[in-house]
Each structure stands twice: as C-alpha cells, then as structure tokens.
Amino acid sequence: MAAEKAEMDALKKECDGLRAQIEAARKAVNDTTMTAAANGVAPLGRVQLKLRKSLKGHLAKIYAMHWSEDSRQMVSASQDGKLLVWDTFTGNKLVAVPLKSAWVMSVAFSPSANLVASGGLDNICTVYNIKAASPKTLRELDAHTGYLSCCRFLSDSEILTASGDTTCVLWDLETGKQKMVYTNHIGDCMSLALSSDMNMFISGACDSLAKLWDLREGTCKQTFSGHTSDINAISFFPSGNAIITGSDDCSCKMYDLRSDQEVTDYTDATLNAGVTSLALSNSGRLIFAGYDDFNCHIWDSLKGEKVGVLSGHDNRVSCTGVPADGMGVCTGSWDSFLKLWN
Amino acid sequence: MHIEHFLSISGVKLVASGERGEIFSFALLLYNILSSDNITGNMTSNSNLSNMRRLVEQLKLEASVERIKVSQAAAELQQFCLQNAGKDALLVGVPTGSNPFREPRSCAVV
Numbered sequence: 001m002a003a004e005k006a007e008m009d010a011l012k013k014e015c016d017g018l019r020a021q022i023e024a025a026r027k028a029v030n031d032t033t034m035t036a037a038a039n040g041v042a043p044l045g046r047v048q049l050k051l052r053k054s055l056k057g058h059l060a061k062i063y064a065m066h067w068s069e070d071s072r073q074m075v076s077a078s079q080d081g082k083l084l085v086w087d088t089f090t091g092n093k094l095v096a097v098p099l100k101s102a103w104v105m106s107v108a109f110s111p112s113a114n115l116v117a118s119g120g121l122d123n124i125c126t127v128y129n130i131k132a133a134s135p136k137t138l139r140e141l142d143a144h145t146g147y148l149s150c151c152r153f154l155s156d157s158e159i160l161t162a163s164g165d166t167t168c169v170l171w172d173l174e175t176g177k178q179k180m181v182y183t184n185h186i187g188d189c190m191s192l193a194l195s196s197d198m199n200m201f202i203s204g205a206c207d208s209l210a211k212l213w214d215l216r217e218g219t220c221k222q223t224f225s226g227h228t229s230d231i232n233a234i235s236f237f238p239s240g241n242a243i244i245t246g247s248d249d250c251s252c253k254m255y256d257l258r259s260d261q262e263v264t265d266y267t268d269a270t271l272n273a274g275v276t277s278l279a280l281s282n283s284g285r286l287i288f289a290g291y292d293d294f295n296c297h298i299w300d301s302l303k304g305e306k307v308g309v310l311s312g313h314d315n316r317v318s319c320t321g322v323p324a325d326g327m328g329v330c331t332g333s334w335d336s337f338l339k340l341w342n
Numbered sequence: 343m344h345i346e347h348f349l350s351i352s353g354v355k356l357v358a359s360g361e362r363g364e365i366f367s368f369a370l371l372l373y374n375i376l377s378s379d380n381i382t383g384n385m386t387s388n389s390n391l392s393n394m395r396r397l398v399e400q401l402k403l404e405a406s407v408e409r410i411k412v413s414q415a416a417a418e419l420q421q422f423c424l425q426n427a428g429k430d431a432l433l434v435g436v437p438t439g440s441n442p443f444r445e446p447r448s449c450a451v452v
Binding site: 001004007008012014015018019022025026028029030031033034037041044047049052053072088089184219220221222223237238239241242256258259260261263281283284285286301302322325326328329340342 | 390400410411424
C-alpha cells in the first residue's frame with residue numbers, strides 16, 4: 001500500500017513536471033499573435049453572400065449534413081428519421097433513406113458517393129449502399145457504448161467514428177470489425193475531421209480539448225486546450241497545418257499544429273450563443289460558424305474579425321458545410337431547412 | 343454526488359434503522375477515500391496506478407513535439423490564404439452565368 005502510494009506520488013510529480021515543461025516550450029515560441037502578424041494583410045470588408053436555394057423536405061430538426069466530393073450531391077439527416085440525398089444544382093431529392101432509429105446525430109458521404117453512413121443515440125453507425133435500386137443496409141457497426149456524434153469515410157472500406165463513450169474508432173467495412181480504438185479523451189467526443197492525406201485526424205470533445213491523432217499508430221500526438229466548454233465542431237485549415245474548433249463557450253479558436261498552441265480566438269462580446277458547426281472556405285480565409293442564435297457568422301480567419309452573417313434560419317443552425325470546389329456554403333437548421341449561399 | 347446515489351451504484355444497501363448511523367458514517371468514510379483521487383471512475387488503486395503511468399507516457403509523447411515560432415506559423419498561414427484567395431469563390435464571388443446554385447434566368451429557345 002505504502003509502495004503504491006509512493007509510486008503514485010512520484011508519478012503525479014512527474015505529470016506536473018511534464019505539464020510545466022509543455023507550457024514553457026509553448027511559451028518559448030509564442031513570439032506574436034496571429035492577429036498582430038496579420039496587421040499588414042488587407043481587410044476583407046463586408047462579406048455578403050446571397051441565399052440561392054432553400055431546400056425543403058425534412059419534417060423535423062436537421063442535425064447533420066455532408067457534401068459529396070462531386071460538390072453537387074449532399075446528404076442531410078433529420079430526426080424525422082430520414083436521410084435525404086439532394087442534387088443541390090436543381091434542388092431535387094435523389095434518394096431517401098429511412099432510418100431504423102430516428103435519433104440521428106451524424107451523416108457522411110463516402111468519397112466514391114456509393115455509400116452514406118449515419119448514427120446517433122442508437123450507438124450504432126449504419127452504412128447504406130445508395131447506388132442499389134433502393135437503399136440497402138451494408139453494415140451495422142455496433143460496438144460503441146455511447147451515442148455516435150460523428151462519422152467520416154476514409155474510403156468504401158474504412159470509416160472513422162466519434163462517440164459519446166469518449167472514444168473514436170476506425171472500422172473495417174469489409175469485416176464490420178474495429179481496426180483501431182483511439183482512447184484519451186475524458187469527455188464525450190463530439191466531432192472529428194480527417195487530414196487530406198488521411199494519416200491524421202483531429203477530434204473535439206466535451207472535455208474542452210482538441211486532439212491530433214496518428215490514424216495508423218492509434219496514438220494521440222498533440223492536445224490543445226483553451227476552450228472552457230464542450231467543443232462541438234472541428235476542422236482542418238486547408239493547408240493542413242492548423243485546426244479550427246467551435247465550442248459551447250461561444251468562441252471559435254485556431255490552433256497551429258506546428259507551434260502546438262492556440263494562435264487566434266474568435267470571440268465577440270455580442271455573440272452569446274454556442275457554436276454548433278463550422279466550415280472553411282477553400283483558401284482558409286473565411287470561417288463559417290453556425291451558432292445557437294439561428295445565424296451562421298462569417299469570420300476572417302487571419303484578422304480574427306467578424307466579416308459577415310448568413311441570416312435566414314428560424315432556429316439553431318446545427319450543421320454547416322463547404323463543398324470541395326468551394327463554390328458555396330450549405331447551412332442546415334433545426335427549422336428543418338437547408339440553405340445554400342454564395 | 344449524493345451519498346445515497348453513491349451507495350446505490352456501489353451496491354451497498356442501508357440496513358435496519360438501529361445500525362444506520364454507523365453504516366452511514368462508514369459509507370461516508372469510504373466515499374471520501376475513493377473520491378479523493380482525481381481520476382474518477384476507478385475503484386481499485388491498481389487501475390489508478392496504471393492510468394497514471396499511461397498519463398505520464400502520454401505527456402512525455404506530447405512534450406517531445408518540435409515547435410516552430412508562432413510568427414513563422416502565422417506567416418505561412420497568411421501566405422496560404424493570400425496565394426489561394428483568387429481561386430476562393432466565396433471571396434471573389436461567382437460569376438452570375440456560371441453559378442451552379444442559381445436558377446438560370448435566360449429563356450431557352452424551344
């Protein structure tokens with residue numbers, strides 16, 4: 001008992017020492033702030049995007065949406081128990097997938113657009129083949145012990161999921177088995193994003209931390225703190241060297257991966273609503289962040305200023321997405337509509 | 343966490359009235375000992391120790407990251423934004439004729 005207590009104390013001391021070492025190393029490279037460094041960058045002026053389409057079809061709150069890589073099709077998920085695949089150029093619905101469980105929280109399109117996946121309070125990630133004559137369930141990935149908050153395909157044979165059970169999991173779709181389990185968060189994982197080379201991914205959780213993971217090794221490489229509440233949304237900056245997070249603490253933050261620290265804080269005294277979702281424009285200059293205040297606010301990522309707003313929804317904006325070709329933004333809301341802006 | 347909740351989840355039932363006072367104070371003592379550890383959810387000292395060892399290994403890994411100066415990181419992010427600004431449709435705007443989301447206004451000759 002005494003030996004264990006002694007080891008415990010020694011380990012605690014080592015932890016504290018390492019934490020202080022990390023803080024000191026971060027401070028040592030903190031020679032400026034992003035916003036100060038961006039003083040010489042020309043301001044954007046007001047960014048005014050127009051509403052181009054309102055997609056009507058869901059009968060209840062929309063919780064998630066994801067663009068296909070063709071930048072034309074898009075899939076949305078609603079607690080009316082349906083996934084809808086849309087042709088955003090015409091506004092037509094292409095496929096309707098009825099869900100076994102209506103409590104859906106996440107949806108994803110595979111890069112090939114042959115498959116879509118969804119999951120939620122049922123703790124299961126269900127993968128559907130939407131190219132078949134009628135949508136067919138391909139796999140039910142059932143091993144999480146908490147709700148499915150986010151899912152993203154690597155290919156038609158691998159998918160990554162984030163769960164309320166605090167883990168993220170990489171699944172093999174051919175066998176339906178877990179290939180890797182990523183444990184380190186101490187709160188519900190709420191969101192994840194894949195790096196473009198698919199060697200890394202980032203996750204945001206209710207422990208207010210964002211983590212960078214090595215996808216193949218299964219290890220957490222870096223941890224980013226700063227938020228004071230749940231992180232609901234996370235995304236890579238298009239260069240892959242920085243990440244943006246959105247939180248219930250009403251702020252978004254940019255963390256640079258190579259300086260290993262927070263470099264910008266996107267807050268506004270008049271914004272007192274939590275951030276639910278976010279997406280970046282193709283150059284990374286614009287951050288579209290969906291808030292509980294029914295709007296999607298637009299931030300200048302370099303200068304840290306609010307430069308515009310997408311107003312039109314009658315309820316919380318729950319999901320935001322920019323397609324691969326960067327031609328527009330899609331917002332989805334609890335008001336059951338999806339809106340396309342550019 | 344209320345004491346009754348703690349007792350119910352740890353499977354301890356309060357017995358008949360006479361001994362209640364003693365059982366309550368024992369449960370309170372147990373509760374204090376077990377909840378004084380920062381790592382929640384573990385009831386044995388062995389798993390606390392292995393958790394702690396894992397935490398130390400994780401921190402060692404995170405401490406070993408090579409860091410670049412924020413000024414350099416900021417400069418590179420800026421350069422990326424400015425280099426790609428011309429191709430960012432949401433920044434420069436989409437020409438009316440080729441806007442995929444916009445309803446075509448022209449009439450087609452049948």
